[in-house]
Amino acid sequence: MAxxxxxxxxxxxxxxxxxxxxxxxxxxxxxxxxxxxxxxxxRELHADLELRRGRxxxxxxxxxxxxxxxxxxxxxxxxxxxxxxxxxxxxxxRHIVYPLWDAALQVGHAVRDHRQTVSMALDDVEAAxxxxxxxxxxxxxxxxxxxxxxxxxxLRRRPDRFLGSxxxxxRDRRQRVGAAxxxxxxxxxxxxxxxxxxxxxxxxxxxxxxEVALDALVPAGYVSAxxxxxxSRAHERILAARVGLHLVAExxxxxxxxxxxxxxxxxxxxxxxxxxxxxxxxxxxxDLFLAARTVDHVxxxxxxxxxxxxxxxxxxxxxxxxxxxxxxxxxxxxxLGEHEVTGDQVPTRLLHALVESEAVLxxxxxxxxxxxxxxxxxxxxxxxxxxxxxLASLWAGRSALRAFAELDHAGLLVALVPEWEPLRGSPxxxxxxTYSLDRHALHAATGLAELVRNDDWAAAxxxxxxxxxxxxxxxxxxxxxxxxxxxxxETGVPVARAVVRRLGLGEDSxxxxxxxxxxxxxxxxxxxxxxxSDPGLVAEVAQTIGxxxxxxxxxxxxxxxxxxTGPSAWSSWKASLVSTLxxxxxxxxxxxxxxxxxxxxxxxxxxxQELGPDLGIDPAAIRAHLEMLPAHYASAVTPRNVAxxxxxxxxxxxxxxxxxxxxxxxxxxxxxAGYDALDVVALDTPGLFAKVAGVLALHGGSVVGAHAFTRxxxxxxDTFTVRTPEHAVTSWWASVEGxxxxxxxxxxxxxxxxxRKAAKAQRRRTLSLPDVPTTVTCSRDASGQTTVVDVHxxxxxxxxxxxxxxxxxxxLDIVVAKISTVGHEVADAFYVRDAAGNPLxxxxxxxxxxxxxxxxxx
Amino acid sequence: MKLVTAIVKPHKVEEVKDALQEIGVPGLxxxxxRGYGRQRGHTEVYRxxxxxxxxxxxxxxxxxxxxxxVDEVVETIMKFARTGQVGDGKVFVxxxxxxxxxxxxxxxxxxx
Numbered sequence: 015m016a017x018x019x020x021x022x023x024x025x026x027x028x029x030x031x032x033x034x035x036x037x038x039x040x041x042x043x044x045x046x047x048x049x050x051x052x053x054x055x056x057r058e059l060h061a062d063l064e065l066r067r068g069r070x071x072x073x074x075x076x077x078x079x080x081x082x083x084x085x086x087x088x089x090x091x092x093x094x095x096x097x098x099x100x101x102x103x104x105x106x107x108r109h110i111v112y113p114l115w116d117a118a119l120q121v122g123h124a125v126r127d128h129r130q131t132v133s134m135a136l137d138d139v140e141a142a143x144x145x146x147x148x149x150x151x152x153x154x155x156x157x158x159x160x161x162x163x164x165x166x167x168x169l170r171r172r173p174d175r176f177l178g179s180x181x182x183x184x185r186d187r188r189q190r191v192g193a194a195x196x197x198x199x200x201x202x203x204x205x206x207x208x209x210x211x212x213x214x215x216x217x218x219x220x221x222x223x224x225e226v227a228l229d230a231l232v233p234a235g236y237v238s239a240x241x242x243x244x245x246s247r248a249h250e251r252i253l254a255a256r257v258g259l260h261l262v263a264e265x266x267x268x269x270x271x272x273x274x275x276x277x278x279x280x281x282x283x284x285x286x287x288x289x290x291x292x293x294x295x296x297x298x299x300x301d302l303f304l305a306a307r308t309v310d311h312v313x314x315x316x317x318x319x320x321x322x323x324x325x326x327x328x329x330x331x332x333x334x335x336x337x338x339x340x341x342x343x344x345x346x347x348x349x350l351g352e353h354e355v356t357g358d359q360v361p362t363r364l365l366h367a368l369v370e371s372e373a374v375l376x377x378x379x380x381x382x383x384x385x386x387x388x389x390x391x392x393x394x395x396x397x398x399x400x401x402x403x404x405l406a407s408l409w410a411g412r413s414a415l416r417a418f419a420e421l422d423h424a425g426l427l428v429a430l431v432p433e434w435e436p437l438r439g440s441p442x443x444x445x446x447x448t449y450s451l452d453r454h455a456l457h458a459a460t461g462l463a464e465l466v467r468n469d470d471w472a473a474a475x476x477x478x479x480x481x482x483x484x485x486x487x488x489x490x491x492x493x494x495x496x497x498x499x500x501x502x503x504e505t506g507v508p509v510a511r512a513v514v515r516r517l518g519l520g521e522d523s524x525x526x527x528x529x530x531x532x533x534x535x536x537x538x539x540x541x542x543x544x545x546x547s548d549p550g551l552v553a554e555v556a557q558t559i560g561x562x563x564x565x566x567x568x569x570x571x572x573x574x575x576x577x578x579t580g581p582s583a584w585s586s587w588k589a590s591l592v593s594t595l596x597x598x599x600x601x602x603x604x605x606x607x608x609x610x611x612x613x614x615x616x617x618x619x620x621x622x623q624e625l626g627p628d629l630g631i632d633p634a635a636i637r638a639h640l641e642m643l644p645a646h647y648a649s650a651v652t653p654r655n656v657a658x659x660x661x662x663x664x665x666x667x668x669x670x671x672x673x674x675x676x677x678x679x680x681x682x683x684x685x686x687a688g689y690d691a692l693d694v695v696a697l698d699t700p701g702l703f704a705k706v707a708g709v710l711a712l713h714g715g716s717v718v719g720a721h722a723f724t725r726x727x728x729x730x731x732d733t734f735t736v737r738t739p740e741h742a743v744t745s746w747w748a749s750v751e752g753x754x755x756x757x758x759x760x761x762x763x764x765x766x767x768x769x770r771k772a773a774k775a776q777r778r779r780t781l782s783l784p785d786v787p788t789t790v791t792c793s794r795d796a797s798g799q800t801t802v803v804d805v806h807x808x809x810x811x812x813x814x815x816x817x818x819x820x821x822x823x824x825x826l827d828i829v830v831a832k833i834s835t836v837g838h839e840v841a842d843a844f845y846v847r848d849a850a851g852n853p854l855x856x857x858x859x860x861x862x863x864x865x866x867x868x869x870x871x872x
Numbered sequence: 873m874k875l876v877t878a879i880v881k882p883h884k885v886e887e888v889k890d891a892l893q894e895i896g897v898p899g900l901x902x903x904x905x906r907g908y909g910r911q912r913g914h915t916e917v918y919r920x921x922x923x924x925x926x927x928x929x930x931x932x933x934x935x936x937x938x939x940x941x942v943d944e945v946v947e948t949i950m951k952f953a954r955t956g957q958v959g960d961g962k963v964f965v966x967x968x969x970x971x972x973x974x975x976x977x978x979x980x981x982x983x984x
Binding site: 075076090091104107111112118120121123125134138144 | 914916917
């Protein structure tokens with residue numbers, strides 16, 4: 015027995031070694047080799063087993079039964095017995111299962127007789143499907159045959175019940191896990207379009223037809239013959255990727271993580287190519303997306319038909335028939351009927367019909383369309399009706415996503431819009447994008463429709479847009495340049511214009527779409543990295559955008575794009591910043607004088623004084639406070655903020671003293687929900703900002719924005735907008751404020767402590783995320799009063815602290831800080847002045863760049 | 873000084889306790905715990921679902937032991953807690969920095 019355990023251990027070590035000569039091809043061949051090894055070991059153990067009475071069969075179930083043991087798969091084993099008796103069973107388990115445990119294999123074992131096996135299968139869907147895939151390894155094959163036949167017979171008597179359980183399990187799984195066909199880190203086992211979907215088809219075949227085989231679905235008409243072939247190929251591709259993933263990750267994970275993708279791709283034989291988006295990982299992901307889409311497509315279509323048949327069998331219902339624009343839809347499947355397929359109108363009418371009926375495309379129809387599209391010399395022409403159908407489909411919202419997937423799968427989307435081809439299945443391999451390029455575009459476009467239906471601000475913005483066709487196309491095409499190289503806001507312009515022209519829209523529409531493509535990042539970038547209270551900035555943005563209509567389009571695009579990108583790309587903070595900027599730009603277009611600095615300052619000053627009594631401070635004191643500050647202060651800060659600063663700075667401060675106040679984001683006073691405001695008042699020193707950043711870094715908080723002013727009496731009044739860590743305890747702020755007092759008094763070794771924390775975080779990080787190079791640039795702000803320092807770098811503990819410490823070393827005064835983090839990239843902007851209060855000269859700026867680059871290089 | 877921890881089957885506790893007394897281990901702490909290992913908490917003749925993992929009741933014994941005696945204690949526990957069937961448990965040894973007897977203030981080895 016010790017032999018078998020050692021044998022299995024050795025063979026596994028051989029097979030999991032990553033050197034190519036030591037093991038079979040990564041894919042089904044690997045699974046077969048490992049399955050053979052486990053089979054051989056178990057047969058040897060079974061042969062050695064001496065039972066006093068009865069029969070015992072060793073049965074492989076589940077994935078093991080299918081001979082698809084991946085490196086991380088469990089060995090699922092059933093000891094099927096008849097008349098063996100309890101003592102014999104104990105002996106059998108010790109003899110057969112213990113060596114597997116000793117070989118450190120993950121084993122799922124069960125010991126059952128015929129009756130228990132059948133009853134388990136009828137009670138538990140997972141047990142039933144495990145049994146469907148079972149095969150006898152050793153012992154009398156009649157034991158399994160008998161149990162399996164009886165179980166299948168009973169399941170077939172109520173096909174709607176069994177199929178219903180399978181369908182429910184499928185639906186839950188697919189919703190929970192996300193689509194392997196479009197998601198950046200696909201789940202290769204459980205994702206929609208992944209391995210489980212293939213298995214569910216086999217199990218459904220058993221329930222309906224009595225045969226656990228995909229082939230059985232073809233004569234029954236649920237899967238077409240060509241689809242059967244495509245499905246096989248897709249299956250093998252995904253299986254190979256799963257084997258590769260298990261080998262590289264050295265653990266039973268099924269999610270193809272970003273940082274493992276390149277290694278897995280190379281293991282599977284992919285190589286880096288030239289051209290845009292062609293690293294080995296990109297090529298692998300693209301193949302996987304397309305494979306998963308095939309599986310998804312066949313799965314949906316077959317299940318529609320099978321579910322209908324299963325319920326019909328029971329109740330003898332007539333098929334549900336509906337006609338949409340001349341297409342027949344029977345049981346959720348759209349068929350051709352009497353249609354002439356070569357008509358130029360057909361693809362867009364088909365799209366529209368699919369959206370209306372929420373149906374999937376019949377196999378024969380899809381094949382016919384594919385042939386017709388391939389036979390054409392030229393793409394389909396467009397007319398007003400076609401354009402109407404296409405755009406109406408996008409405006410239908412999220413429910414149209416499946417229709418577009420069906421259309422794309424039949425090759426018709428590319429036949430309509432050839433410019434779509436490079437986007438198909440193209441991955442976006444960075445931590446903040448969720449979807450492939452084509453799916454991102456469709457999610458953004460349909461997301462726009464959802465936005466204007468659900469959000470008031472969006473509906474209002476839509477009212478300002480006359481050319482709604484151009485708006486929708488602009489959203490659909492905003493990232494089309496990514497398939498052609500960076501900067502994609504430039505490379506996308508000619509492609510987008512070509513599409514607009516193709517669809518038959520005029521030059522004005524093309525111009526609007528061009529504006530959207532070229533400037534789709536302008537609003538989010540300006541809002542998150544520039545000082546919104548700077549009228550020069552607002553004027554620049556207004557001039558670039560040009561019209562109210564374009565502004566509304568870009569605002570809607572920013573929101574739709576953000577929502578379709580991923581949670582770390584768009585947040586309530588970002589949304590509110592963009593809204594603020596849009597409001598100011600709109601004021602420019604309306605020719606309402608952008609509140610003269612003085613006017614808005616006066617308003618703020620007045621409001622602040624009115625608030626005084628509420629906050630326990632004399633309005634005269636607020637006035638005195640304001641008089642010590644530049645005019646710019648009152649136009650950059652809210653009235654409440656002014657009052658808070660005045661209160662904190664009321665009594666004289668001594669060196670090394672700091673006063674703080676926290677206004678929680680969910681307070682009625684709070685500025686933006688979910689983000690707290692920290693007011694800091696102290697005698698100004700260049701290092702003050704850095705100390706705040708450092709203390710927050712130590713406690714896991716992050717600064718998302720800050721502004722800092724100095725009174726003529728030398729007192730700094732700063733406000734930091736802070737995102738507290740996710741699971742912060744209620745005393746979190748108290749600890750932070752306490753440490754801040756220590757830091758300002760010089761009693762905290764901030765640099766050392768932050769460095770220590772950063773080192774620990776670095777060790778825990780996952781490897782090989784794409785590198786973010788550090789870039790530091792200086793420019794003058796729009797008003798010429800300060801120097802704007804833009805810093806792009808990789809996120810990490812204490813990054814802000816290091817940047818700001820470098821600025822402090824150069825005796826720079828930070829007036830405004832805009833901090834934005836997307837995924838693991840940081841884009842910060844600092845408005846600075848030198849010690850004399852002027853923007854930086856060239857030499858000083860060069861020193862600054864040197865200092866910051868060096869601080870970030872460690 | 874070391875802390876010897878043993879997770880054993882509940883019905884073996886008396887035997888282990890007696891055996892440890894015999895070799896001069898003067899004190900023990902007993903906790904009732906639950907756990908599982910590679911075998912997922914399943915007994916040998918298990919007929920439930922393969923994918924389920926269960927906690928099984930176990931007993932945890934802890935004893936402070938001078939370094940010189942550790943090997944003897946571990947061997948004794950192994951001998952008397954073993955049934956040969958899955959779920960017998962584990963013994964592990966950790967370092968102890970300091971021990972104090974509360975009543976008298978004796979420290980370290982004198983406190984064992």
